[in-house]
Amino acid sequence: MEQLFVILRPKLKMYFSWIKLAARHPFSPVLNPGGSSPLTIRRSLAVRVSVLFESGIHRRLIGDNQLGGEHDDLERDCYEQLVDASLFVWLNAAGLRRERGTLFSPEWYIENVASNWLPMQQCVTHASMAVLMVDKLNTLDSKSLGLLSSSLQRQCLEWPMSFRKRYSEDPDAVDGSSFYSFVEVHHTVFMRAKKFAEISKSNSFPALALRGVGREFSDAPLTLPDGRRSTLGAHITAYYLSTIAFNAPDGALRLLSDLLHAGLLNFLLDTLARLPTGEEPFKSWQWKKRDPLERLFSTSHDLHISMALEAAKDEVPTSTLDAIAANPAAAQAWTMFNENIRPYQEALRRLPTSGRNVPLCDSFEHTASTQGPGIDHRRKCSWCHTVVYCSERCQRQDWESFHRRECADSRYRRIEQELQNCSISHRSRYFKLLHLESVLNDYIRTSPHPRPGHQNNSWPNGKSPVYIVTTFPAPMTVRRVSSKESEAMGYSLNDVDDRCRAIIKESEADSNVVFAVSIATFGSQVVLTFGRFSHQRSPVESDGSQVKLSVLNGFVKVLPLTDIKAG
Numbered sequence: 001m002e003q004l005f006v007i008l009r010p011k012l013k014m015y016f017s018w019i020k021l022a023a024r025h026p027f028s029p030v031l032n033p034g035g036s037s038p039l040t041i042r043r044s045l046a047v048r049v050s051v052l053f054e055s056g057i058h059r060r061l062i063g064d065n066q067l068g069g070e071h072d073d074l075e076r077d078c079y080e081q082l083v084d085a086s087l088f089v090w091l092n093a094a095g096l097r098r099e100r101g102t103l104f105s106p107e108w109y110i111e112n113v114a115s116n117w118l119p120m121q122q123c124v125t126h127a128s129m130a131v132l133m134v135d136k137l138n139t140l141d142s143k144s145l146g147l148l149s150s151s152l153q154r155q156c157l158e159w160p161m162s163f164r165k166r167y168s169e170d171p172d173a174v175d176g177s178s179f180y181s182f183v184e185v186h187h188t189v190f191m192r193a194k195k196f197a198e199i200s201k202s203n204s205f206p207a208l209a210l211r212g213v214g215r216e217f218s219d220a221p222l223t224l225p226d227g228r229r230s231t232l233g234a235h236i237t238a239y240y241l242s243t244i245a246f247n248a249p250d251g252a253l254r255l256l257s258d259l260l261h262a263g264l265l266n267f268l269l270d271t272l273a274r275l276p277t278g279e280e281p282f283k284s285w286q287w288k289k290r291d292p293l294e295r296l297f298s299t300s301h302d303l304h305i306s307m308a309l310e311a312a313k314d315e316v317p318t319s320t321l322d323a324i325a326a327n328p329a330a331a332q333a334w335t336m337f338n339e340n341i342r343p344y345q346e347a348l349r350r351l352p353t354s355g356r357n358v359p360l361c362d363s364f365e366h367t368a369s370t371q372g373p374g375i376d377h378r379r380k381c382s383w384c385h386t387v388v389y390c391s392e393r394c395q396r397q398d399w400e401s402f403h404r405r406e407c408a409d410s411r412y413r414r415i416e417q418e419l420q421n422c423s424i425s426h427r428s429r430y431f432k433l434l435h436l437e438s439v440l441n442d443y444i445r446t447s448p449h450p451r452p453g454h455q456n457n458s459w460p461n462g463k464s465p466v467y468i469v470t471t472f473p474a475p476m477t478v479r480r481v482s483s484k485e486s487e488a489m490g491y492s493l494n495d496v497d498d499r500c501r502a503i504i505k506e507s508e509a510d511s512n513v514v515f516a517v518s519i520a521t522f523g524s525q526v527v528l529t530f531g532r533f534s535h536q537r538s539p540v541e542s543d544g545s546q547v548k549l550s551v552l553n554g555f556v557k558v559l560p561l562t563d564i565k566a567g
Contacts, residue, residue, distance in 0.1 A: 176232030363394030
């Protein structure tokens with residue numbers, strides 16, 4: 001092998017040129033003296049590229065390190081030749097048109113269709129070549145990218161048609177690895193190649209893969225690269241939840257919403273319903289010590305995901321819920337999940353159906369007594385579009401106090417977030433504030449600490465506390481700290497901006513105002529929800545009064561995790 005590598009390496013460029021020429025001219029008597037069919041020629045070429053990967057040529061070139069200046073041009077050129085050949089094989093296979101409804105045997109499908117994807121799968125699982133692959137995809141025209149995207153979508157129809165009969169006879173006889181390679185290729189490219197992601201959004205491959213293949217072939221065995229055994233349905237679901245929750249690509253929250261509409265929650269609960277007695281739920285699914293329901297909860301701060309989750313819960317069959325209730329371990333996991341997302345569901349029930357009816361005013365001097373029926377869109381800042389007011393008086397007050405200094409930066413952040421598909425609408429902001437209000441009221445009802453407004457509700461320095469709600473990891477936690485102690489928790493709230501500092505100062509001095517912040521993460525981003533709350537008293541049974549917090553106003557910031565000061 002070493003001798004073959006030494007001979008082949010300088011001639012890789014010529015070798016790959018021959019491969020491309022043979023694919024473009026499959027009927028040439030010089031390149032195809034045996035008169036093989038074009039399909040056979042293309043399959044043979046794909047196998048040749050795959051053999052190079054299997055021989056470890058990509059590891060022999062520059063090891064497992066990233067490409068860098070220390071590597072010579074020949075080594076980089078070898079990588080590019082491998083990537084070019086893999087992409088060429090994919091494009092070539094994507095152009096093949098088969099008659100709709102044609103049935104293939106599993107063996108024929110593996111030999112003639114799945115083999116064309118092996119080189120691409122090898123590329124996307126290797127760090128250096130994945131970078132080169134994404135760069136090359138971003139240079140392709142829209143027609144070629146559309147062809148690649150539709151070819152992946154087509155596999156969600158052709159693969160089930162080829163394997164359905166065998167799976168119905170014996171689920172263990174179907175190897176899910178051939179379809180999982182499509183999932184891995186699509187998701188890696190979707191995450192990192194923006195042009196491909198834009199074009200493939202309409203195809204909704206993840207939803208098709210989950211609904212059309214993952215659920216129907218849920219028990220098809222799958223062998224993972226590390227040798228562990230899993231099933232196709234479980235691993236498709238775990239893979240999407242893991243990569244979405246921790247990598248946070250542009251539009252990933254919307255992708256998760258699509259997966260919920262495609263039956264993601266139903267699949268998770270079907271798995272719980274079939275849990276053997278005494279077994280830990282989702283044991284084989286765990287990734288970084290978090291199960292799928294915990295991952296789902298960690299993204300529920302997004303309004304679209306909470307709405308999709310609420311709709312998905314309504315579609316769960318009663319028989320599934322009954323089976324979960326009969327298993328103590330499954331029932332505990334489902335009960336804990338429902339308890340975690342309950343504040344989000346309460347916020348949804350109170351959320352106005354229209355953004356024009358959201359009762360928010362961003363003036364620092366706005367009080368509950370001046371609360372209007374909703375946003376006056378004529379009072380939205382015409383430059384940054386990030387703040388709204390209930391009246392001209394509140395708008396003028398806020399301009400003089402804060403917004404004059406923050407307007408330009410707010411506009412920049414809004415445009416940047418819109419480009420990254422992570423902007424926060426005023427309705428979404430109000431949803432997050434209602435969630436924070438619900439969490440705080442639950443905490444106040446059950447906490448042994450003095451309640452807001454209570455004569456003993458002060459720290460030794462006479463200042464009121466700050467409430468910090470952390471939604472990760474599950475379960476949610478609430479801390480009652482001073483602004484200085486917040487730094488010891490790993491976040492410096494006073495470093496955010498002037499408005500935040502002023503709200504903290506006001507809440508520390510005014511016992512009628514409570515300040516709280518909710519911290520949620522999504523991949524490399526952190527979502528901070530800052531809220532001002534007033535409190536009211538209502539009769540209760542034992543202590544004569546109960547405090548109920550109500551939203552005054554608040555704001556949301558989406559920041560890179562590196563922008564939050566670590567303690």
